[in-house]
Amino acid sequence: MSILVYVENIEGDFKKSAFEVVSYAKAIADQTGDSLTAISIGQVADENLSKLGNYGASKVLNVQNEQLKNFVNKAYGSILAEAAKSEQAKVVVLSNSFSGKGLAPRIATKLNAALADGAIELPEISGDTFKLKKSAFSSKAFATEELTTAVKVIAVNPNSYEVKETGGSATIESFTPSLNQDDFSVIVKEIVRATDKISLPEAEIVVSAGRGLKGPENWGIIEELAEVLGAATACSKPVSDADWRPHSEHVGQTGIVVSPNLYIAIGISGAIQHLAGVSSSKTIVVINKDPEAPFFKVADYGIVGDAFEVVPKLTEALKKFKNS
């Protein structure tokens, strides 16, 4: 028996969330006494694949095929289910990324497996039963889910499990799945990725701003602060609704849910729907000119003041700190 972990690559590279899921799967394998097999689909160089050994994979299955260069959830689902069977996997772990969300339910369905989506902790394992904590009600609560099927699928939220290096190494094997042409009816036409931008769900620091910024022309100070911190930028819903910022930056109950180490909210009132998307951030800093803004009630640190004065000063202070 084994634990199988699917590692997603972005243009041939593994990002932090890939190492997170390998570390997470390794911790499960250690508990159940199974070996850990990683599987990669796409064009990834051997030198990158072998890195997975350092996070606990003892074997890496490499699926390289021109037709599989782009992610198609139906095709990838078939391959991962096939690999899970041939590896006799009792758990399949993957990232709850945008692609992972379209993929995990397919794998689970094919394997008659229970699916835990958005896991934020390791499972509590007793025999064949896994208990898992996940966020529910748009981060307003946690639910504990009990999985009792023979095979289980776990989609782990980005940024919720720490990467752990084991110093191990992995053997790389090529894996040739049987391809079903019916699985390729979705054709990828175009991929646009702003490579200079940090991806919001994975960012460790997020600088976010709201209607208090008054207009899109004022976002320079937000971007400068984000830049010194190496942070991703985000915004409240009215800001993206007004097209001051792209929809992909909107966080909250109806936007992206983030759980960075540091979330800095500038000129955002802290409406319940906004908080739903950010409340699992480890540290929250609020900058708002209104001392009564509800956001202060859920913040760790706050500055009552005008964003247009405070933010540039904070950026300067951080520059000084980074250079010291």
Added chain:
Amino acid sequence: MFKTLIIMKILVCISNVPDTTSKITFTDNNTAFNSNGIQYIINPYDEIALAKAVELAEGGNASVTVINVGDQSTEPTIRKALAVGADEAVRINAAPRDAWFVANQIANYVKENPVDLILTGRESIDYNGTQVTAIVAELLNLPSVSIAKKLTINNNEATIEREIEGGKEVVSTSLPVVVGTAEGVAEPKIPNMRGIMSARTKPLNVIEPIDVTVLSKITGYESPTPRGAVTLVDAGNVDELVNLLHSKAKVI
């Protein structure tokens, strides 16, 4: 004027969820959601799916059916969807145990009543699974796109923009397809008086559920632990904030 003869059948899956301002609490020793005093609404993402379907049906060459898996208490929400412009509604008469159960009910309905396009929201704001979309597709052996930001239909072809980390991807596929809609696909529509009046007489068919194996269950809930009181820093002293973030919070 020619009217195209192709009638596209669209199925919109709607979930009945607590209003976004709801305080979430639990009863029965934290094993059940406390629905006391909760206002229910159409899941906000499903409103987007519904608005898109109604848009596609304008001009008369598509029909829109909404489907909900729920007990009788969800009927006001279903009527709202009819008021927004759906032609008819189906309710599968069962409490929605989980995404696996819901998706099986929907897939079973579609097997008996084939459609050209199935729209869901990207996720339900109560259980946030983003599961139903892809499970329905898998059960019906159909293609799917789970988090769509744009959707256009041309003849028999769907072009969909989906969100990916740090960017977007444009894909195309022929119908039928299952699409989970997020913001950007359409603006939610508010029903007008005529819509509300006509909704009362539109068909709402109630269908009994099929049996579905239990794969998992929720055994308990927890509320997040509240944060301690905020530490306020003077606006003139940002260095202190930098210091706290570095030495106390250890995040920079």
